[in-house]
Amino acid sequence: VSSKVAAAEKTFPVVEIFGPTIQGEGWVAGLPTYFIRFGLCDYRCSWCDSLYAVLPEEVRKNATRLTAKQIDRVLAEPLQARWITFSGGNPALHDLGPLITLLRRKRLKIAVETQGSRWTPWLKRVDHLTISPKPPSSGEIGKKQDAQVKGFMRQVAGSMSPGEASLKIVVFDRDDLAWAIETAERYGFLPFFISVGTDSLGAEPLEATAERYREVCELVATDGSAAAKRARVLPQLHVIAWGHRRGV
Numbered sequence: 001v002s003s004k005v006a007a008a009e010k011t012f013p014v015v016e017i018f019g020p021t022i023q024g025e026g027w028v029a030g031l032p033t034y035f036i037r038f039g040l041c042d043y044r045c046s047w048c049d050s051l052y053a054v055l056p057e058e059v060r061k062n063a064t065r066l067t068a069k070q071i072d073r074v075l076a077e078p079l080q081a082r083w084i085t086f087s088g089g090n091p092a093l094h095d096l097g098p099l100i101t102l103l104r105r106k107r108l109k110i111a112v113e114t115q116g117s118r119w120t121p122w123l124k125r126v127d128h129l130t131i132s133p134k135p136p137s138s139g140e141i142g143k144k145q146d147a148q149v150k151g152f153m154r155q156v157a158g159s160m161s162p163g164e165a166s167l168k169i170v171v172f173d174r175d176d177l178a179w180a181i182e183t184a185e186r187y188g189f190l191p192f193f194i195s196v197g198t199d200s201l202g203a204e205p206l207e208a209t210a211e212r213y214r215e216v217c218e219l220v221a222t223d224g225s226a227a228a229k230r231a232r233v234l235p236q237l238h239v240i241a242w243g244h245r246r247g248v
């Protein structure tokens with residue numbers, strides 16, 4: 001009983017809960033969804049647009065500690081979207097199993113986005129898991145990330161079907177694209193999405209975003225590799241619509 005009580009009282013750093021809005025990237029792109037942004041991350045990507053949910057001092061300032069029950073209560077019925085997306089930071093750092101159980105009662109479909117650095121068993125219970133390893137421009141590539149992603153993918157391959165998980169890699173330039181294609185070749189069992197990056201400060205004019213998208217599309221279309229042939233190249237739809245505004 002006491003461990004059950006402890007689980008019920010466990011709190012998580014919630015930076016924001018918002019929606020419904022439209023998912024801007026990857027497998028769920030274009031679908032209406034709620035978002036829960038959990039604080040804290042084990043990476044520090046150079047172009048991270050959510051540092052307010054990453055840096056411990058920012059998380060202390062911006063997050064409210066809520067139990068699974070309290071989060072569930074914020075999502076009052078009737079709900080206007082079928083999906084809810086756990087984002088961050090890295091949501092896989094938290095034990096969100098009890099929250100999944102509660103949200104399921106509302107018939108919400110659960111999507112999660114994580115960089116694939118830490119496997120946690122509740123991930124195999126979600127409706128869609130987006131694994132988003134970070135490319136060279138993030139400053140996070142290297143042996144450590146390779147080993148983390150490899151271990152993570154072993155778990156995914158052993159416990160999830162391709163429709164339940166996908167690979168999404170942010171690409172800014174040719175180096176990123178080459179790395180993304182190599183990674184997708186390695187994990188050929190997963191649907192592969194390329195998400196063309198945008199300036200995290202939101203200062204970039206839309207035309208520059210479109211130009212980068214065009215360039216990446218042209219490179220992918222003429223690449224000829226097996227991974228490129230199955231890649232879906234998408235812009236970050238939410239940035240086109242709302243820029244880097246928070247809460248949409």
Ligand code: SF4
Pocket residue numbers: 041042043044045047048049050051054088089090115134
């Ligand atoms: S993994 Fe995501 S949330 Fe964490 S630092 Fe990188 S971009 Fe930001």
